[in-house]
Amino acid sequence: MVKKTAAAPLSVWRPINLDTFLLGAPHYPEHVDESYWDRDAERMKRAGFNAVRMGEFAWHLFEPSENVFDFDLFDRAIAGLGRHGIRTIMCTPTATPPRWLTEAYPEVLRVDGNGRAAVHGSRQHADTASPVYRRHSQRITNAMAEHYRDNPNVIGWQTDNELNTSESRSYSAASRREFQLFVKARYGTIDALNAAWGGNFWATAYDRFEQVVLPHDMAPVFPGPGHVQDYHRFLAFSTARFQHDQVEILRATNPDWFIFHNLGRLDDIDFRGQFSTDLDFAGYDIYPFLYDEFNRNGGVGQAQALHLDICRGFSGNFIVPEQQSGFGSQVAFTTLTPEPGEMRRMAMSSVARGADGLMFFRWRPAHFGAEIYWMGIIDHDDVPRRRYAEASRFAADIKSIESQLLGTHVKMDVGIASADFDNQEAHRTYPMGLPSPQDEAVGLHRYCYERGISAGFIHPEDDLSKLKLLYVPHWLIWKDEWTEKLRAFAEAGGTVVLSARTGSRDENNHVIRTAAPGPSLAALAGVEVEEFGPLAGPDSDGLFSLAGPLGPQGTRTRFAAESARRRYRMKIGNREMAAAYMYELLSVKPGTEVRGTWSSRFAEGQAAVTLRHVGKGRVLYLGSYLTADLLDSLIAEEFEIAGIVPELDGKPEAIELAVRQGSGYRLLFVLNTGDATETVGRLPAGDPLIGAEFVFGSSASLPAYEVLVIRIAA
Numbered sequence: 001m002v003k004k005t006a007a008a009p010l011s012v013w014r015p016i017n018l019d020t021f022l023l024g025a026p027h028y029p030e031h032v033d034e035s036y037w038d039r040d041a042e043r044m045k046r047a048g049f050n051a052v053r054m055g056e057f058a059w060h061l062f063e064p065s066e067n068v069f070d071f072d073l074f075d076r077a078i079a080g081l082g083r084h085g086i087r088t089i090m091c092t093p094t095a096t097p098p099r100w101l102t103e104a105y106p107e108v109l110r111v112d113g114n115g116r117a118a119v120h121g122s123r124q125h126a127d128t129a130s131p132v133y134r135r136h137s138q139r140i141t142n143a144m145a146e147h148y149r150d151n152p153n154v155i156g157w158q159t160d161n162e163l164n165t166s167e168s169r170s171y172s173a174a175s176r177r178e179f180q181l182f183v184k185a186r187y188g189t190i191d192a193l194n195a196a197w198g199g200n201f202w203a204t205a206y207d208r209f210e211q212v213v214l215p216h217d218m219a220p221v222f223p224g225p226g227h228v229q230d231y232h233r234f235l236a237f238s239t240a241r242f243q244h245d246q247v248e249i250l251r252a253t254n255p256d257w258f259i260f261h262n263l264g265r266l267d268d269i270d271f272r273g274q275f276s277t278d279l280d281f282a283g284y285d286i287y288p289f290l291y292d293e294f295n296r297n298g299g300v301g302q303a304q305a306l307h308l309d310i311c312r313g314f315s316g317n318f319i320v321p322e323q324q325s326g327f328g329s330q331v332a333f334t335t336l337t338p339e340p341g342e343m344r345r346m347a348m349s350s351v352a353r354g355a356d357g358l359m360f361f362r363w364r365p366a367h368f369g370a371e372i373y374w375m376g377i378i379d380h381d382d383v384p385r386r387r388y389a390e391a392s393r394f395a396a397d398i399k400s401i402e403s404q405l406l407g408t409h410v411k412m413d414v415g416i417a418s419a420d421f422d423n424q425e426a427h428r429t430y431p432m433g434l435p436s437p438q439d440e441a442v443g444l445h446r447y448c449y450e451r452g453i454s455a456g457f458i459h460p461e462d463d464l465s466k467l468k469l470l471y472v473p474h475w476l477i478w479k480d481e482w483t484e485k486l487r488a489f490a491e492a493g494g495t496v497v498l499s500a501r502t503g504s505r506d507e508n509n510h511v512i513r514t515a516a517p518g519p520s521l522a523a524l525a526g527v528e529v530e531e532f533g534p535l536a537g538p539d540s541d542g543l544f545s546l547a548g549p550l551g552p553q554g555t556r557t558r559f560a561a562e563s564a565r566r567r568y569r570m571k572i573g574n575r576e577m578a579a580a581y582m583y584e585l586l587s588v589k590p591g592t593e594v595r596g597t598w599s600s601r602f603a604e605g606q607a608a609v610t611l612r613h614v615g616k617g618r619v620l621y622l623g624s625y626l627t628a629d630l631l632d633s634l635i636a637e638e639f640e641i642a643g644i645v646p647e648l649d650g651k652p653e654a655i656e657l658a659v660r661q662g663s664g665y666r667l668l669f670v671l672n673t674g675d676a677t678e679t680v681g682r683l684p685a686g687d688p689l690i691g692a693e694f695v696f697g698s699s700a701s702l703p704a705y706e707v708l709v710i711r712i713a714a
Contacts, residue, residue: 002051002087002155004258007280010272012419012458013409013466014316015356016281018258020050021402022319022357023395024086025377027052029077030061031366036382037077040363041084043384047377048395052081053321053359055144056091056161057123060098063140071147082153090144090154092246094137095161096123101136108133111172113216122370124166128242129234130174141246145253156257157250158321159243162264162285168235169268171214175238182234184209196508197226225429225509232425235268240275247278262321263311270421271314272459284311285322285361288346289335301656301673302449304346306442308353312410313419313457319357320350325387326365326375334373341705344390345671348397348690348707352658352669353456354410358398360391401667401689401709408667411454411659413644415464416441417472418457426476426509432534434581437473440499440625444471447631452646452657453639464489468642471497474582474625478503483520490524491615495642497635498525499622500532500582515587517621525621526592526612531585535568538580538627570608570624572596577629579608584623586610595620596634609634650681655702661714670708677703686712 002020024044029037044052055062055074063069078088099120102109110118110127118125126133148154187193190206199205204224206212215223215231243261250259261275262283269275276282288304311318324346327337338346347358362376377387398405418438427436441457448455460482464470470489486496503517512518515528522528568579576599586607588594596609610621620638622630639645647657647668654674660667667689672678680700691708702708 001152002258004256004280008316010276010315011462012313012316012412012456013463014281015407015409016317016319018281018356019406021398021406022051022089022359023398024049024051024053025360025363025391026056026322027054027077027081027363028057028366029054030058030073031368032364034076037080039382040378041081041086043378043388044081044086044363045084047388047392048399049086049391051087051089051155051359052363053089053091053158054078055093056158057093057096059093059096059101059140062093062144063098065100066104067139069143069147071144078151078153087155088153089156089158090148091158092137092141092144092160094126094140094159094242094246095163097126097133097136102126105132105136107172107174108136109172110167110170111175112167113169113171115171117172122166123161124164127170127172127174128163129170129178129238130172131178132174134242134245137242138245138249141249142253145249149253154257156280157259158283159246159259159261159279162262163239163243164235164267164269165264168239171216176212176214178238179214179231179234180209180212182237183212183230186230186233197230198224198510225426228429229422229425229509232268232428233270233421236270236273236275236421239269240273240278244274244278260319260321266311271419272421272461276315279315281356282311282315282318283321284308284318286320286346286350287322287324287328287335287361289324289338290328290333299654299673300346301349301654301671302446304349305353305449305656305658306445308350308355309410309445309456310418310438312354313416313459317354317356317409319359320347320355321359322361323347323350323358325360325362325377325391327373328371328375329373330370337375339675339705340386341390341703343387344394344397345673345705345707347394348669348709349656349658349671349673351398351405352410352656352660352671356406360387397690397707397709404662404665404667404689404711405660408660408662410456411661411666412456412458412466413468413642414444414448414453414455414639415458415467415470416444416455417460417470417475419459420475420477422477422507423475426505427474429509434534435537435625437475440473440581441471443626443628443631444473444635447635449656450653452648452651452655453644454647454657454659460485464494465492467494468644469495469497469638471626472499472502474499474501475503476501476505477507477509478518478521480520483524486619487524487614490617490619493616495617495638496524496614496619497622497638498620499626500529500584500624504529516584522589524612524614525610525619526589527607527610527621528587528589529584529623530587532623533583535566535579535581535583535624538578566601568598568603569600570596571599572609572630572633575629575633577627577633579624580627581625582623583608586621586623648681648683650699652678652680654678655680664714666712666714668708668710668712670702670710672702672704672706675704677701680708683708684710684712686710
């Protein structure tokens with residue numbers, strides 16, 4: 001039986017609170033004839049699985065008509081799995097309300113920005129802010145919880161399914177009323193709301209809360225950033241409240257159950273708030289071949305690592321409720337298919353970067369519906385082939401390291417500030433055509449990934465002492481208490497790098513009334529920003545998208561072309577390079593050194609990068625955004641000063657490295673993400689846990705998609 005302990009506080013360093021590595025697959029007994037069930041359970045057991053997840057899209061079966069419940073199909077499926085030692089994680093089925101519900105209560109449907117109500121026949125078509133829908137969600141959750149209260153085969157719960165992945169916004173009458181209540185609770189008086197939203201601009205002030213509207217896009221032009229920020233805060237609040245309704249019921253019914261949610265697109269969810277603190281741990285669905293925008297730049301291995309590291313930064317170690325097994329497909333897209341060995345490698349990459357449980361999506365593909373070519377472990381013809389063999393091998397791998405894996409955290413020498421909802425949304429409300437903090441962070445993450453340097457994402461509220469360097473990628477909103485965390489980190493010997501525009505807006509999304517980066521950061525870094533302006537991207541012909549007019553015809557095009565000609569350069573040491581996205585002219589305070597200067601146009605000779613020694617450490621301020629040139633010069637030098645080195649010398653491009661840190665030992669993961677044999681440099685001496693056939697203390701040839709795990713004394 002899976003046992004849980006009390007969940008530790010949210011932190012990137014937090015392992016999950018279970019004593020067992022959950023291993024299995026999402027399972028849909030309602031999709032096949034019952035004659036398949038026992039054979040499925042026997043094959044799962046033989047593969048080494050211990051759990052399945054089910055029920056997330058089956059509300060119409062659990063409750064075929066209002067207040068009429070039928071659990072017989074799932075009771076029999078759960079019992080059959082239990083006879084083979086396979087336990088069940090149940091899901092609240094609230095991502096897909098049944099037709100009788102949306103027909104009887106049409107007010108629960110989402111409404112898009114054009115006033116069009118969602119229709120039955122898809123998923124996530126109900127508005128989670130709707131009080132009516134919340135009542136029905138509480139009702140089905142309560143009925144399911146009471147029914148499975150004492151079932152020993154039901155070990156935990158997943159709330160809903162990938163909340164906000166299909167859509168987070170709704171412009172329904174219910175959402176507008178709930179938004180009005182939200183801002184009234186937040187501000188108390190209409191004068192306070194008007195001040196926060198800048199009501200004296202464009203006469204956008206309100207006389208009473210009942211007048212407040214939802215911020216529609218381009219109606220006819222842009223709404224104020226404070227208004228938009230609070231709308232997305234409201235969406236995050238509504239999502240957390242909707243989940244909290246279910247968590248309260250499940251916790252009260254059986255406190256021994258663990259509860260998590262499987263996150264998909266990560267939209268309009270505040271991971272440092274109630275959404276995560278309600279849960280025992282987070283779940284992240286991983287489909288590496290879906291991340292095309294990153295595959296083009298860094299390959300599928302880097303794409304998967306990036307997404308896993310971002311997710312871990314929200315709340316620590318996680319489980320993967322859906323790990324890609326075969327190719328995935330819906331009507332509008334189809335992914336690639338993992339090659340032989342690649343499915344196992346991708347699963348082991350998830351483990352290397354923080355997964356304390358994993359389920360391959362899915363056990364078998366559907367023969368009907370919107371995902372008929374989303375492949376699983378078993379093929380359409382019910383034949384187990386290479387994916388089943390790989391899943392079985394992965395299960396054996398996990399069994400061999402489980403006792404040493406659970407309780408460890410992922411090592412990071414380099415931390416990238418992330419996981420802050422307000423900063424993510426503040427950028428989106430007024431982006432100026434510039435990269436988001438996370439977009440900019442991709443370059444630094446890739447730089448570390450390619451060199452085998454342990455890096456990841458972290459919130460400033462977490463323990464920074466395990467890092468050697470922290471990079472803050474233009475966080476517009478800054479809190480003074482975070483400054484004290486950075487100061488303590490630097491005084492103890494850490495390196496802090498702040499980038500342009502950090503600390504330039506307040507919590508209402510107003511530009512601050514003092515020089516950036518604000519008083520507390522200015523004192524820490526020893527600089528103030530006297531002037532700033534946008535620059536073209538490093539590979540761009542212009543600053544902005546050319547889609548749609550803005551002012552007289554051709555104005556946007558001419559401005560973009562001119563911005564591309566006005567290139568600014570900076571010099572660090574003897575190296576000169578082009579800057580991108582942003583320039584800032586810095587006023588340097590006494591005791592602060594100039595580390596780099598602008599070297600072109602009117603800014604020539606003025607400070608661009610500064611350094612201030614704080615205790616045993618260093619605080620740098622970069623008056624621009626990171627580029628490849630800055631990574632190769634400024635950051636490379638700072639890594640050397642901070643003692644940041646690769647986890648393994650002689651790492652080929654296709655080799656991924658990651659370390660999980662235990663008490664007195666480390667687990668080094670060496671993974672070949674490529675389709676050819678790679679020769680890995682000198683392997684450290686240690687105990688080979690996976691890949692014992694390789695010679696340690698010398699180089700090794702690692703076949704395509706092969707994996708090594710080495711236990712090394714810390």
